[in-house]
Amino acid sequence: MATRIFIDGAAGTTGLEIRERLAGRSEFELxxxxxxxxxxxxxxxxxxxxxxxxxxxxxxxxxxxxxxxAEGSGTRFIDASTAHRLADGWTYGFPELIGHHKIAEAQFVSNPGCYPTGFLALVAPLVKQGLLPADWPYTVNAVSGYSGGGKALIERFEAERAPAFRAYGYDMAHKHRPEMKAFAGLKHGVIFAPSVAPAYRGMIVEVPLHLGAMEGDASAERLSAALHDHYASSGVISVHDGSQVSELLLEPDAAPSDAMELFVFSNAGGWHARLVAKLDNLGKGASGAAIQNLNIMCGLPEETGLRL
Known part of the structure:
Protein backbone atom coordinates (compact mmCIF):
# COMPACT_ATOMS: atom_id res chain seq x y z
CA MET A 1 0.00 0.00 0.00
CA ALA A 2 1.35 3.40 -1.00
CA THR A 3 2.29 5.92 1.68
CA ARG A 4 -0.01 8.94 1.55
CA ILE A 5 1.88 12.24 1.33
CA PHE A 6 0.46 15.74 1.75
CA ILE A 7 2.70 18.67 0.81
CA ASP A 8 1.29 21.68 2.67
CA GLY A 9 2.61 24.65 0.73
CA ALA A 10 3.01 22.73 -2.53
CA ALA A 11 2.75 25.91 -4.63
CA GLY A 12 6.01 27.38 -3.28
CA THR A 13 9.51 26.81 -4.62
CA THR A 14 10.43 24.05 -2.15
CA GLY A 15 7.04 22.37 -2.40
CA LEU A 16 7.13 22.32 -6.19
CA GLU A 17 10.59 20.74 -6.18
CA ILE A 18 9.52 18.07 -3.68
CA ARG A 19 6.47 17.25 -5.77
CA GLU A 20 8.64 16.97 -8.89
CA ARG A 21 10.98 14.54 -7.12
CA LEU A 22 8.03 12.40 -6.02
CA ALA A 23 6.38 12.31 -9.44
CA GLY A 24 6.08 8.78 -10.76
CA ARG A 25 7.16 7.08 -7.54
CA SER A 26 4.74 4.22 -6.90
CA GLU A 27 5.67 4.06 -3.18
CA PHE A 28 3.75 7.28 -2.59
CA GLU A 29 0.25 8.61 -3.15
CA LEU A 30 0.02 12.40 -3.16
CA ALA A 70 -3.13 17.71 12.74
CA GLU A 71 -3.37 17.12 16.49
CA GLY A 72 -4.77 13.69 17.30
CA SER A 73 -4.03 12.28 13.85
CA GLY A 74 -0.74 10.42 14.34
CA THR A 75 0.52 11.96 11.10
CA ARG A 76 4.30 12.13 10.76
CA PHE A 77 5.86 15.44 9.76
CA ILE A 78 8.80 16.82 7.83
CA ASP A 79 8.95 20.58 8.34
CA ALA A 80 11.06 22.60 5.89
CA SER A 81 10.53 25.84 7.81
CA THR A 82 12.56 27.26 10.70
CA ALA A 83 9.70 26.79 13.14
CA HIS A 84 10.69 23.49 14.78
CA ARG A 85 14.44 23.13 14.29
CA LEU A 86 15.16 23.69 17.97
CA ALA A 87 11.75 22.64 19.29
CA ASP A 88 11.31 19.94 21.93
CA GLY A 89 10.08 16.65 20.50
CA TRP A 90 11.44 17.31 17.02
CA THR A 91 14.35 15.43 15.42
CA TYR A 92 16.82 17.47 13.41
CA GLY A 93 16.72 16.03 9.91
CA PHE A 94 20.42 15.74 9.10
CA PRO A 95 20.94 11.95 9.00
CA GLU A 96 24.69 12.12 8.38
CA LEU A 97 25.08 14.00 11.69
CA ILE A 98 22.11 13.02 13.84
CA GLY A 99 21.92 9.35 12.85
CA HIS A 100 19.68 7.60 10.38
CA HIS A 101 17.96 5.51 13.06
CA LYS A 102 16.73 8.61 14.91
CA ILE A 103 15.03 9.92 11.78
CA ALA A 104 13.62 6.50 10.91
CA GLU A 105 11.90 6.34 14.29
CA ALA A 106 10.78 9.97 14.54
CA GLN A 107 7.26 11.32 14.16
CA PHE A 108 8.42 14.94 13.88
CA VAL A 109 11.44 15.78 11.69
CA SER A 110 12.66 19.31 11.02
CA ASN A 111 14.68 19.89 7.85
CA PRO A 112 17.94 21.81 8.38
CA GLY A 113 18.33 25.26 6.89
CA CYS A 114 20.30 25.54 3.66
CA TYR A 115 23.21 27.58 5.07
CA PRO A 116 23.42 25.48 8.27
CA THR A 117 23.57 22.33 6.14
CA GLY A 118 26.90 23.46 4.70
CA PHE A 119 28.29 24.84 7.95
CA LEU A 120 27.30 21.87 10.10
CA ALA A 121 28.53 19.31 7.57
CA LEU A 122 31.96 20.92 7.82
CA VAL A 123 32.24 21.86 11.47
CA ALA A 124 30.03 19.57 13.57
CA PRO A 125 32.01 16.31 13.04
CA LEU A 126 35.31 18.07 13.70
CA VAL A 127 34.10 19.66 16.94
CA LYS A 128 32.64 16.35 18.09
CA GLN A 129 35.98 14.62 17.47
CA GLY A 130 37.86 17.34 19.35
CA LEU A 131 39.81 18.49 16.29
CA LEU A 132 38.21 21.94 16.40
CA PRO A 133 37.43 23.79 19.66
CA ALA A 134 33.82 24.28 20.70
CA ASP A 135 34.64 27.69 22.15
CA TRP A 136 36.22 29.19 19.02
CA PRO A 137 34.58 32.34 17.51
CA TYR A 138 33.67 30.89 14.10
CA THR A 139 32.90 32.98 11.05
CA VAL A 140 30.74 31.80 8.15
CA ASN A 141 30.89 33.44 4.72
CA ALA A 142 28.29 32.23 2.26
CA VAL A 143 26.68 32.99 -1.08
CA SER A 144 23.45 31.49 -2.38
CA GLY A 145 21.43 31.41 -5.56
CA TYR A 146 18.51 33.81 -5.41
CA SER A 147 15.85 31.08 -5.41
CA GLY A 148 16.35 30.72 -1.66
CA GLY A 149 14.88 34.16 -1.04
CA GLY A 150 11.28 33.38 -1.99
CA LYS A 151 9.03 34.83 -4.64
CA ALA A 152 9.81 38.49 -4.00
CA LEU A 153 13.56 38.04 -4.28
CA ILE A 154 13.19 35.78 -7.32
CA GLU A 155 11.16 38.49 -9.05
CA ARG A 156 13.73 41.13 -8.08
CA PHE A 157 16.69 39.16 -9.43
CA GLU A 158 14.89 38.22 -12.63
CA ALA A 159 13.88 41.82 -13.27
CA GLU A 160 15.67 43.86 -15.88
CA ARG A 161 17.93 45.64 -13.34
CA ALA A 162 18.73 42.77 -11.02
CA PRO A 163 21.66 43.37 -8.64
CA ALA A 164 24.94 41.59 -9.34
CA PHE A 165 25.44 40.86 -5.65
CA ARG A 166 23.32 41.28 -2.53
CA ALA A 167 24.79 41.06 0.97
CA TYR A 168 22.47 41.01 3.97
CA GLY A 169 22.14 39.88 7.59
CA TYR A 170 23.92 42.94 8.95
CA ASP A 171 21.75 42.93 12.07
CA MET A 172 23.60 39.76 13.12
CA ALA A 173 20.24 38.12 13.82
CA HIS A 174 19.81 35.76 10.85
CA LYS A 175 17.40 32.98 11.76
CA HIS A 176 19.89 30.23 10.82
CA ARG A 177 22.44 31.20 13.49
CA PRO A 178 20.79 29.38 16.44
CA GLU A 179 20.79 25.98 14.74
CA MET A 180 24.41 26.44 13.62
CA LYS A 181 25.46 26.99 17.23
CA ALA A 182 23.24 24.30 18.72
CA PHE A 183 23.96 21.40 16.38
CA ALA A 184 27.68 22.09 16.10
CA GLY A 185 27.88 22.11 19.90
CA LEU A 186 29.43 25.58 20.05
CA LYS A 187 29.83 27.89 23.04
CA HIS A 188 29.49 31.09 20.99
CA GLY A 189 27.17 32.10 18.20
CA VAL A 190 28.77 32.35 14.77
CA ILE A 191 29.38 35.54 12.84
CA PHE A 192 27.36 34.86 9.71
CA ALA A 193 27.85 36.82 6.48
CA PRO A 194 25.26 35.64 3.91
CA SER A 195 24.87 36.97 0.38
CA VAL A 196 23.01 36.29 -2.84
CA ALA A 197 24.36 36.22 -6.41
CA PRO A 198 22.56 36.21 -9.78
CA ALA A 199 22.44 32.43 -10.14
CA TYR A 200 19.09 30.73 -9.68
CA ARG A 201 20.32 27.86 -7.53
CA GLY A 202 23.46 26.73 -5.78
CA MET A 203 25.31 27.67 -2.61
CA ILE A 204 28.87 27.97 -1.31
CA VAL A 205 29.41 28.06 2.45
CA GLU A 206 32.90 28.80 3.77
CA VAL A 207 34.43 28.64 7.25
CA PRO A 208 37.94 30.21 7.39
CA LEU A 209 40.18 28.87 10.15
CA HIS A 210 43.42 30.12 11.67
CA LEU A 211 44.53 26.69 12.89
CA GLY A 212 47.88 28.02 14.08
CA ALA A 213 46.11 30.22 16.64
CA MET A 214 44.14 27.33 18.11
CA GLU A 215 45.25 25.13 20.96
CA GLY A 216 46.12 21.57 19.98
CA ASP A 217 47.73 20.26 16.83
CA ALA A 218 44.92 20.42 14.29
CA SER A 219 46.12 20.70 10.71
CA ALA A 220 44.27 20.94 7.42
CA GLU A 221 45.45 17.42 6.59
CA ARG A 222 43.93 16.00 9.80
CA LEU A 223 40.68 17.87 9.25
CA SER A 224 40.41 16.54 5.71
CA ALA A 225 41.11 12.98 6.84
CA ALA A 226 38.50 13.20 9.60
CA LEU A 227 35.83 14.46 7.19
CA HIS A 228 36.72 11.71 4.71
CA ASP A 229 36.25 9.11 7.45
CA HIS A 230 33.00 10.60 8.72
CA TYR A 231 31.32 10.65 5.29
CA ALA A 232 32.96 7.53 3.85
CA SER A 233 29.67 5.63 3.68
CA SER A 234 27.56 8.52 2.36
CA GLY A 235 26.24 8.49 -1.17
CA VAL A 236 25.13 12.11 -0.82
CA ILE A 237 28.14 13.91 0.69
CA SER A 238 31.65 13.69 -0.77
CA VAL A 239 34.91 15.15 0.58
CA HIS A 240 37.84 16.60 -1.40
CA ASP A 241 41.20 17.87 -0.15
CA GLY A 242 41.11 20.89 -2.45
CA SER A 243 44.50 20.28 -4.01
CA GLN A 244 43.09 19.94 -7.54
CA VAL A 245 40.60 22.83 -7.29
CA SER A 246 41.50 26.43 -8.10
CA GLU A 247 38.03 27.98 -7.88
CA LEU A 248 34.42 27.15 -7.10
CA LEU A 249 31.57 28.51 -9.19
CA LEU A 250 27.84 29.10 -8.98
CA GLU A 251 26.52 28.62 -12.50
CA PRO A 252 23.48 30.68 -13.58
CA ASP A 253 21.95 27.65 -15.31
CA ALA A 254 23.16 24.88 -12.99
CA ALA A 255 21.18 21.63 -13.04
CA PRO A 256 19.38 20.58 -9.84
CA SER A 257 21.46 18.41 -7.49
CA ASP A 258 20.83 16.74 -4.15
CA ALA A 259 24.53 16.07 -3.50
CA MET A 260 26.95 18.11 -1.40
CA GLU A 261 30.71 18.47 -1.87
CA LEU A 262 33.05 19.41 0.99
CA PHE A 263 36.52 20.87 0.44
CA VAL A 264 39.49 21.56 2.69
CA PHE A 265 41.85 24.18 1.28
CA SER A 266 45.07 25.09 3.07
CA ASN A 267 48.32 27.01 2.84
CA ALA A 268 51.70 25.29 2.47
CA GLY A 269 52.13 24.74 6.20
CA GLY A 270 48.56 23.63 6.79
CA TRP A 271 47.98 26.18 9.56
CA HIS A 272 45.50 28.27 7.62
CA ALA A 273 42.46 26.47 6.23
CA ARG A 274 39.28 27.27 4.39
CA LEU A 275 36.54 24.70 4.87
CA VAL A 276 34.04 24.95 2.02
CA ALA A 277 30.72 23.26 1.27
CA LYS A 278 29.17 23.41 -2.19
CA LEU A 279 25.53 22.38 -2.49
CA ASP A 280 22.24 23.21 -4.14
CA ASN A 281 20.19 25.42 -1.83
CA LEU A 282 17.05 23.80 -3.27
CA GLY A 283 18.55 20.28 -3.17
CA LYS A 284 20.42 19.08 -0.09
CA GLY A 285 19.59 22.53 1.29
CA ALA A 286 15.82 22.02 1.07
CA SER A 287 13.81 19.66 -1.16
CA GLY A 288 16.48 17.00 -1.57
CA ALA A 289 16.93 16.82 2.20
CA ALA A 290 13.18 16.41 2.64
CA ILE A 291 13.11 13.50 0.17
CA GLN A 292 16.12 11.89 1.83
CA ASN A 293 14.39 12.12 5.22
CA LEU A 294 11.12 10.86 3.75
CA ASN A 295 12.88 7.80 2.33
CA ILE A 296 14.47 7.04 5.69
CA MET A 297 11.19 7.50 7.57
CA CYS A 298 9.44 5.12 5.15
CA GLY A 299 12.13 2.43 5.33
CA LEU A 300 13.33 3.02 1.75
CA PRO A 301 16.91 3.39 0.46
CA GLU A 302 17.75 6.99 1.33
CA GLU A 303 19.07 7.89 -2.14
CA THR A 304 15.88 6.83 -3.96
CA GLY A 305 14.63 9.62 -6.20
CA LEU A 306 17.55 11.93 -5.44
CA ARG A 307 19.51 13.73 -8.13
CA LEU A 308 23.03 12.60 -7.43
Whole structure:
Protein backbone atom coordinates (compact mmCIF):
# COMPACT_ATOMS: atom_id res chain seq x y z
CA MET A 1 0.00 0.00 0.00
CA ALA A 2 1.35 3.40 -1.00
CA THR A 3 2.29 5.92 1.68
CA ARG A 4 -0.01 8.94 1.55
CA ILE A 5 1.88 12.24 1.33
CA PHE A 6 0.46 15.74 1.75
CA ILE A 7 2.70 18.67 0.81
CA ASP A 8 1.29 21.68 2.67
CA GLY A 9 2.61 24.65 0.73
CA ALA A 10 3.01 22.73 -2.53
CA ALA A 11 2.75 25.91 -4.63
CA GLY A 12 6.01 27.38 -3.28
CA THR A 13 9.51 26.81 -4.62
CA THR A 14 10.43 24.05 -2.15
CA GLY A 15 7.04 22.37 -2.40
CA LEU A 16 7.13 22.32 -6.19
CA GLU A 17 10.59 20.74 -6.18
CA ILE A 18 9.52 18.07 -3.68
CA ARG A 19 6.47 17.25 -5.77
CA GLU A 20 8.64 16.97 -8.89
CA ARG A 21 10.98 14.54 -7.12
CA LEU A 22 8.03 12.40 -6.02
CA ALA A 23 6.38 12.31 -9.44
CA GLY A 24 6.08 8.78 -10.76
CA ARG A 25 7.16 7.08 -7.54
CA SER A 26 4.74 4.22 -6.90
CA GLU A 27 5.67 4.06 -3.18
CA PHE A 28 3.75 7.28 -2.59
CA GLU A 29 0.25 8.61 -3.15
CA LEU A 30 0.02 12.40 -3.16
CA UNK A 31 -2.92 14.17 -1.55
CA UNK A 32 -3.47 17.24 -3.73
CA UNK A 33 -5.65 20.26 -2.95
CA UNK A 34 -6.86 22.74 -5.56
CA UNK A 35 -6.38 26.49 -5.17
CA UNK A 36 -9.60 26.99 -3.21
CA UNK A 37 -8.97 24.04 -0.90
CA UNK A 38 -5.46 25.25 -0.07
CA UNK A 39 -7.04 28.36 1.44
CA UNK A 40 -9.60 26.35 3.43
CA UNK A 41 -8.60 25.44 6.98
CA UNK A 42 -11.03 22.51 7.05
CA UNK A 43 -9.68 21.10 3.78
CA UNK A 44 -6.13 21.37 5.03
CA UNK A 45 -7.11 19.75 8.33
CA UNK A 46 -8.72 16.83 6.47
CA UNK A 47 -5.62 16.42 4.28
CA UNK A 48 -3.28 16.55 7.27
CA UNK A 49 -5.31 13.90 9.08
CA UNK A 50 -5.53 11.70 5.97
CA UNK A 51 -1.79 11.77 5.30
CA UNK A 52 0.74 9.28 6.58
CA UNK A 53 3.42 11.94 6.20
CA UNK A 54 2.90 15.68 5.85
CA UNK A 55 5.69 17.82 4.40
CA UNK A 56 5.41 21.46 5.44
CA UNK A 57 6.74 24.06 2.99
CA UNK A 58 5.28 27.05 4.80
CA UNK A 59 6.26 30.20 6.70
CA UNK A 60 7.05 29.50 10.36
CA UNK A 61 3.70 30.55 11.84
CA UNK A 62 1.76 28.61 9.23
CA UNK A 63 3.90 25.52 9.90
CA UNK A 64 3.08 25.70 13.62
CA UNK A 65 -0.61 26.06 12.73
CA UNK A 66 -0.44 23.00 10.45
CA UNK A 67 0.92 20.90 13.31
CA UNK A 68 -1.91 22.16 15.51
CA UNK A 69 -4.49 21.26 12.85
CA ALA A 70 -3.13 17.71 12.74
CA GLU A 71 -3.37 17.12 16.49
CA GLY A 72 -4.77 13.69 17.30
CA SER A 73 -4.03 12.28 13.85
CA GLY A 74 -0.74 10.42 14.34
CA THR A 75 0.52 11.96 11.10
CA ARG A 76 4.30 12.13 10.76
CA PHE A 77 5.86 15.44 9.76
CA ILE A 78 8.80 16.82 7.83
CA ASP A 79 8.95 20.58 8.34
CA ALA A 80 11.06 22.60 5.89
CA SER A 81 10.53 25.84 7.81
CA THR A 82 12.56 27.26 10.70
CA ALA A 83 9.70 26.79 13.14
CA HIS A 84 10.69 23.49 14.78
CA ARG A 85 14.44 23.13 14.29
CA LEU A 86 15.16 23.69 17.97
CA ALA A 87 11.75 22.64 19.29
CA ASP A 88 11.31 19.94 21.93
CA GLY A 89 10.08 16.65 20.50
CA TRP A 90 11.44 17.31 17.02
CA THR A 91 14.35 15.43 15.42
CA TYR A 92 16.82 17.47 13.41
CA GLY A 93 16.72 16.03 9.91
CA PHE A 94 20.42 15.74 9.10
CA PRO A 95 20.94 11.95 9.00
CA GLU A 96 24.69 12.12 8.38
CA LEU A 97 25.08 14.00 11.69
CA ILE A 98 22.11 13.02 13.84
CA GLY A 99 21.92 9.35 12.85
CA HIS A 100 19.68 7.60 10.38
CA HIS A 101 17.96 5.51 13.06
CA LYS A 102 16.73 8.61 14.91
CA ILE A 103 15.03 9.92 11.78
CA ALA A 104 13.62 6.50 10.91
CA GLU A 105 11.90 6.34 14.29
CA ALA A 106 10.78 9.97 14.54
CA GLN A 107 7.26 11.32 14.16
CA PHE A 108 8.42 14.94 13.88
CA VAL A 109 11.44 15.78 11.69
CA SER A 110 12.66 19.31 11.02
CA ASN A 111 14.68 19.89 7.85
CA PRO A 112 17.94 21.81 8.38
CA GLY A 113 18.33 25.26 6.89
CA CYS A 114 20.30 25.54 3.66
CA TYR A 115 23.21 27.58 5.07
CA PRO A 116 23.42 25.48 8.27
CA THR A 117 23.57 22.33 6.14
CA GLY A 118 26.90 23.46 4.70
CA PHE A 119 28.29 24.84 7.95
CA LEU A 120 27.30 21.87 10.10
CA ALA A 121 28.53 19.31 7.57
CA LEU A 122 31.96 20.92 7.82
CA VAL A 123 32.24 21.86 11.47
CA ALA A 124 30.03 19.57 13.57
CA PRO A 125 32.01 16.31 13.04
CA LEU A 126 35.31 18.07 13.70
CA VAL A 127 34.10 19.66 16.94
CA LYS A 128 32.64 16.35 18.09
CA GLN A 129 35.98 14.62 17.47
CA GLY A 130 37.86 17.34 19.35
CA LEU A 131 39.81 18.49 16.29
CA LEU A 132 38.21 21.94 16.40
CA PRO A 133 37.43 23.79 19.66
CA ALA A 134 33.82 24.28 20.70
CA ASP A 135 34.64 27.69 22.15
CA TRP A 136 36.22 29.19 19.02
CA PRO A 137 34.58 32.34 17.51
CA TYR A 138 33.67 30.89 14.10
CA THR A 139 32.90 32.98 11.05
CA VAL A 140 30.74 31.80 8.15
CA ASN A 141 30.89 33.44 4.72
CA ALA A 142 28.29 32.23 2.26
CA VAL A 143 26.68 32.99 -1.08
CA SER A 144 23.45 31.49 -2.38
CA GLY A 145 21.43 31.41 -5.56
CA TYR A 146 18.51 33.81 -5.41
CA SER A 147 15.85 31.08 -5.41
CA GLY A 148 16.35 30.72 -1.66
CA GLY A 149 14.88 34.16 -1.04
CA GLY A 150 11.28 33.38 -1.99
CA LYS A 151 9.03 34.83 -4.64
CA ALA A 152 9.81 38.49 -4.00
CA LEU A 153 13.56 38.04 -4.28
CA ILE A 154 13.19 35.78 -7.32
CA GLU A 155 11.16 38.49 -9.05
CA ARG A 156 13.73 41.13 -8.08
CA PHE A 157 16.69 39.16 -9.43
CA GLU A 158 14.89 38.22 -12.63
CA ALA A 159 13.88 41.82 -13.27
CA GLU A 160 15.67 43.86 -15.88
CA ARG A 161 17.93 45.64 -13.34
CA ALA A 162 18.73 42.77 -11.02
CA PRO A 163 21.66 43.37 -8.64
CA ALA A 164 24.94 41.59 -9.34
CA PHE A 165 25.44 40.86 -5.65
CA ARG A 166 23.32 41.28 -2.53
CA ALA A 167 24.79 41.06 0.97
CA TYR A 168 22.47 41.01 3.97
CA GLY A 169 22.14 39.88 7.59
CA TYR A 170 23.92 42.94 8.95
CA ASP A 171 21.75 42.93 12.07
CA MET A 172 23.60 39.76 13.12
CA ALA A 173 20.24 38.12 13.82
CA HIS A 174 19.81 35.76 10.85
CA LYS A 175 17.40 32.98 11.76
CA HIS A 176 19.89 30.23 10.82
CA ARG A 177 22.44 31.20 13.49
CA PRO A 178 20.79 29.38 16.44
CA GLU A 179 20.79 25.98 14.74
CA MET A 180 24.41 26.44 13.62
CA LYS A 181 25.46 26.99 17.23
CA ALA A 182 23.24 24.30 18.72
CA PHE A 183 23.96 21.40 16.38
CA ALA A 184 27.68 22.09 16.10
CA GLY A 185 27.88 22.11 19.90
CA LEU A 186 29.43 25.58 20.05
CA LYS A 187 29.83 27.89 23.04
CA HIS A 188 29.49 31.09 20.99
CA GLY A 189 27.17 32.10 18.20
CA VAL A 190 28.77 32.35 14.77
CA ILE A 191 29.38 35.54 12.84
CA PHE A 192 27.36 34.86 9.71
CA ALA A 193 27.85 36.82 6.48
CA PRO A 194 25.26 35.64 3.91
CA SER A 195 24.87 36.97 0.38
CA VAL A 196 23.01 36.29 -2.84
CA ALA A 197 24.36 36.22 -6.41
CA PRO A 198 22.56 36.21 -9.78
CA ALA A 199 22.44 32.43 -10.14
CA TYR A 200 19.09 30.73 -9.68
CA ARG A 201 20.32 27.86 -7.53
CA GLY A 202 23.46 26.73 -5.78
CA MET A 203 25.31 27.67 -2.61
CA ILE A 204 28.87 27.97 -1.31
CA VAL A 205 29.41 28.06 2.45
CA GLU A 206 32.90 28.80 3.77
CA VAL A 207 34.43 28.64 7.25
CA PRO A 208 37.94 30.21 7.39
CA LEU A 209 40.18 28.87 10.15
CA HIS A 210 43.42 30.12 11.67
CA LEU A 211 44.53 26.69 12.89
CA GLY A 212 47.88 28.02 14.08
CA ALA A 213 46.11 30.22 16.64
CA MET A 214 44.14 27.33 18.11
CA GLU A 215 45.25 25.13 20.96
CA GLY A 216 46.12 21.57 19.98
CA ASP A 217 47.73 20.26 16.83
CA ALA A 218 44.92 20.42 14.29
CA SER A 219 46.12 20.70 10.71
CA ALA A 220 44.27 20.94 7.42
CA GLU A 221 45.45 17.42 6.59
CA ARG A 222 43.93 16.00 9.80
CA LEU A 223 40.68 17.87 9.25
CA SER A 224 40.41 16.54 5.71
CA ALA A 225 41.11 12.98 6.84
CA ALA A 226 38.50 13.20 9.60
CA LEU A 227 35.83 14.46 7.19
CA HIS A 228 36.72 11.71 4.71
CA ASP A 229 36.25 9.11 7.45
CA HIS A 230 33.00 10.60 8.72
CA TYR A 231 31.32 10.65 5.29
CA ALA A 232 32.96 7.53 3.85
CA SER A 233 29.67 5.63 3.68
CA SER A 234 27.56 8.52 2.36
CA GLY A 235 26.24 8.49 -1.17
CA VAL A 236 25.13 12.11 -0.82
CA ILE A 237 28.14 13.91 0.69
CA SER A 238 31.65 13.69 -0.77
CA VAL A 239 34.91 15.15 0.58
CA HIS A 240 37.84 16.60 -1.40
CA ASP A 241 41.20 17.87 -0.15
CA GLY A 242 41.11 20.89 -2.45
CA SER A 243 44.50 20.28 -4.01
CA GLN A 244 43.09 19.94 -7.54
CA VAL A 245 40.60 22.83 -7.29
CA SER A 246 41.50 26.43 -8.10
CA GLU A 247 38.03 27.98 -7.88
CA LEU A 248 34.42 27.15 -7.10
CA LEU A 249 31.57 28.51 -9.19
CA LEU A 250 27.84 29.10 -8.98
CA GLU A 251 26.52 28.62 -12.50
CA PRO A 252 23.48 30.68 -13.58
CA ASP A 253 21.95 27.65 -15.31
CA ALA A 254 23.16 24.88 -12.99
CA ALA A 255 21.18 21.63 -13.04
CA PRO A 256 19.38 20.58 -9.84
CA SER A 257 21.46 18.41 -7.49
CA ASP A 258 20.83 16.74 -4.15
CA ALA A 259 24.53 16.07 -3.50
CA MET A 260 26.95 18.11 -1.40
CA GLU A 261 30.71 18.47 -1.87
CA LEU A 262 33.05 19.41 0.99
CA PHE A 263 36.52 20.87 0.44
CA VAL A 264 39.49 21.56 2.69
CA PHE A 265 41.85 24.18 1.28
CA SER A 266 45.07 25.09 3.07
CA ASN A 267 48.32 27.01 2.84
CA ALA A 268 51.70 25.29 2.47
CA GLY A 269 52.13 24.74 6.20
CA GLY A 270 48.56 23.63 6.79
CA TRP A 271 47.98 26.18 9.56
CA HIS A 272 45.50 28.27 7.62
CA ALA A 273 42.46 26.47 6.23
CA ARG A 274 39.28 27.27 4.39
CA LEU A 275 36.54 24.70 4.87
CA VAL A 276 34.04 24.95 2.02
CA ALA A 277 30.72 23.26 1.27
CA LYS A 278 29.17 23.41 -2.19
CA LEU A 279 25.53 22.38 -2.49
CA ASP A 280 22.24 23.21 -4.14
CA ASN A 281 20.19 25.42 -1.83
CA LEU A 282 17.05 23.80 -3.27
CA GLY A 283 18.55 20.28 -3.17
CA LYS A 284 20.42 19.08 -0.09
CA GLY A 285 19.59 22.53 1.29
CA ALA A 286 15.82 22.02 1.07
CA SER A 287 13.81 19.66 -1.16
CA GLY A 288 16.48 17.00 -1.57
CA ALA A 289 16.93 16.82 2.20
CA ALA A 290 13.18 16.41 2.64
CA ILE A 291 13.11 13.50 0.17
CA GLN A 292 16.12 11.89 1.83
CA ASN A 293 14.39 12.12 5.22
CA LEU A 294 11.12 10.86 3.75
CA ASN A 295 12.88 7.80 2.33
CA ILE A 296 14.47 7.04 5.69
CA MET A 297 11.19 7.50 7.57
CA CYS A 298 9.44 5.12 5.15
CA GLY A 299 12.13 2.43 5.33
CA LEU A 300 13.33 3.02 1.75
CA PRO A 301 16.91 3.39 0.46
CA GLU A 302 17.75 6.99 1.33
CA GLU A 303 19.07 7.89 -2.14
CA THR A 304 15.88 6.83 -3.96
CA GLY A 305 14.63 9.62 -6.20
CA LEU A 306 17.55 11.93 -5.44
CA ARG A 307 19.51 13.73 -8.13
CA LEU A 308 23.03 12.60 -7.43
Missing amino acids: IVLDDAQRKSESSRRDALHAADVAILCLPDDAAREAVRL
